[in-house]
Amino acid sequence: MTEVLSAAQMRAIEGAAIASGEVSGLQLMEQAGSGVVEAVLAAWPGLDRGRGPAPTPPGYFQQEEADAPRVLVLCGPGNNGGDGFVVARLLARRGWRVALFLFGNPQRLPPDARANCDRWAEIGPIGDLSAPDALAEIPAPDLIVDGLFGTGLVRPVEGGLAQVVRSLADLKVRAGGRVVAIDIPSGLCADSGRALGELVTADLTVSFHRAKRGHYLDEGPERCGRVVVCPIGLDPKWDAQAEGPLVRIAAPEVLRLGKTAAGHKYSQGHALVLTGGAGKTGAARLAARAALRVGAGLVTLGVPPAAQMEVASQISALMLRRVDGPDGLDAALQDARVNAICLGPGLGLERARELVPTALRVPAEEPGPLVGDPGSGPARAVVLDADALTTHAEAPEDLFALLHGGCVLTPHGGEFARLFPDIAERLRRPAPRGPAYSKVDATTAAAARAGCVVLLKGPDTVIAAPDGRCSIHSAQYDRAAPWLATAGSGDVLAGLVTGLLARGFDPFRAAETGAWLHVQSALRFGPGLIAEDLPEQLPGVFRDLGVQAATG
Secondary structure (H helix, E strand, C coil), X not given: CCEEECHHHHHHHHHXXXXXXXXXXXXXXXXXXXXXXXXXXXXXXXXXXXXXXXXXXXXXXXXXXXXXXXXEEEECCCHHHXXXXXXXXXXXXXXXXXXXXXCCCHHHCCHHHHHHHHHHHCCCCCEECCCCCXXXXXXXXXXXXXXXXXXXXXXXXXXXXXXXXXXXXXXXXXXXXXXXXXXXXXXXXXXCCCECECCCCCCEEEEECCCEHHHCCCCHHHHHCEEEEECCCXXXXXXXXXXXXXXXXXXXXXXXXXXXXXXXXHHHCEEEEECCCCCCCHHHHHHHHHHHHCCCCEEEEEECHHHHHHHHCCCCCCEEEECCHHHHHHHHCCCCCEEEEEECCCCXXXXXXXXXXXXXXXXXXXXXXXXXXXXXCCCCEEEECHHHHCCCCCCHHHHHHHCCCCEEECCCHHHHHHHCHHHHHHHHCCCCCCCCCCHHHHHHHHHHHHCCEEEECCXXXXXXXXXXXXXXXXXXXXXXXXXXXXXXXXXXXXXXXXXXXXCCXXXXXXXXXXXXXXXXXXXXXXXXXXXXXXXXXXXXXXXXXXXXXXXX
16 A cells, blocks of 8 residues: 655654664755656656766856757755755766756755755856846756755745746746656645645656655646656655654555355345436436446345336346335335445435435444454445435534444535535635645545545545545546546446445445546546446456455
8 A cells, every 4th residue: 555645744754764873864865866867867768868977077058068958957945955956966967958046045055955055066056046037048948857845835936936937837838848846846735735826837746755645636636747756765664753644545455356255145245225216216226236346245226116117127137126215214224134325326305315314323333244354344334425415414413413434425525515614615715825724634524523434526536534544546647537527427436335335345445445446447448438337347447456256
């Protein structure tokens, strides 16, 4: 499992490693600068043209050496700037023409950054980035290195420096679109991915030790380009020094996706998906199909009388049961083998108001006796999606009083704002300083308030549990699947989570794995996807993962 760090966690890890004497700040800075150069040469091998160490003193923009690539390095007043000095020195040694500008007073740099500034000063000049039109006369570079502000940025990028950042857009165009950001693009909050003033847009971002939360949240993917994580000599044991729980990147729980060879349908759980009335059953059928495909042993659609014929004519492997109001649901739940319920997709507000309280009155303390992993989850888990999340919009606390630890809420942004208006407002509010309030903060707070797992949907889906566990599933970078923006896609996600709950996954793992499978199914199908296609991709996804029957 891959973790992503906040800025404070990264500082704590580095500080502990340095304090131990195993590494020094200068060593870490040298490794970081070297990692940036390696990433640049790997991303754009044509830039270097096979150059090795320069046999003669390096040229600069003023010396038009034939065939030597140009690089503009912008350094800031902190250790991010120190990394920039290392990058400049290493590229100069390869014969690149380097123009370096510093924002700030060299005398006030942190000790390690100052040491690398002094090393660079023995090689080449340092331009003053605070001077008016500092970059006006710079010839078009082949590469721009953004070492202005890294993960420690707390003040917005404003004033004259904002103008410098805006001028980079023109330089980037003239440079052929090659901007590399050291750790994180300047102006981007490393914890939230939100803008702190003017923003640099990079084509490549090189982070160190581990990725940061802001790479995956909010504007992060749009501004980072491609993210490469470079090791800098920090032993993973120092991760234990990070403050607070580590946020992880959601991944499938592959070992649990396989079924036991000696199992039977009831050992894989029985999910009940409640539908809306006539003409409004499609969303629930999508959810039910997904629950069945993800491995639930049985899936039953709970249908009101008016929709029975409609649903019966549309299903084969799915089962049908008449559920007419709270009494009908209560009767259906007398079957102890039903261990997961999905309410919301196409349910309609009136029917949702009737059924949600009944579904949530199901005891959640005892493990289901027929679930594949006894004791792993509640007797009956409940997924609330769509209309089921809106039933208590005027008094969300009434819903929270009904929820239990076996519930999973799967809101999109609008539904989240109706359930958690104060949290959503704080997330929408412009960030005056960093670290800015993030989607991780908001979802974690919502899960604590609701007392159950919350999956806040979006390209940067965040999943949080009331015990503080949190993960990000970012459908971006190499997992970008924009064709998921199609009607019914969210209903399929609700069904995936429900099916995994029925199989005995605990709510947090069910939400994580469901989110990953949802995107992976879309990636496997590709453009042209509609919601009906998603469940049908799961067998292929399982084969790709190497899922096999479990032996024990």
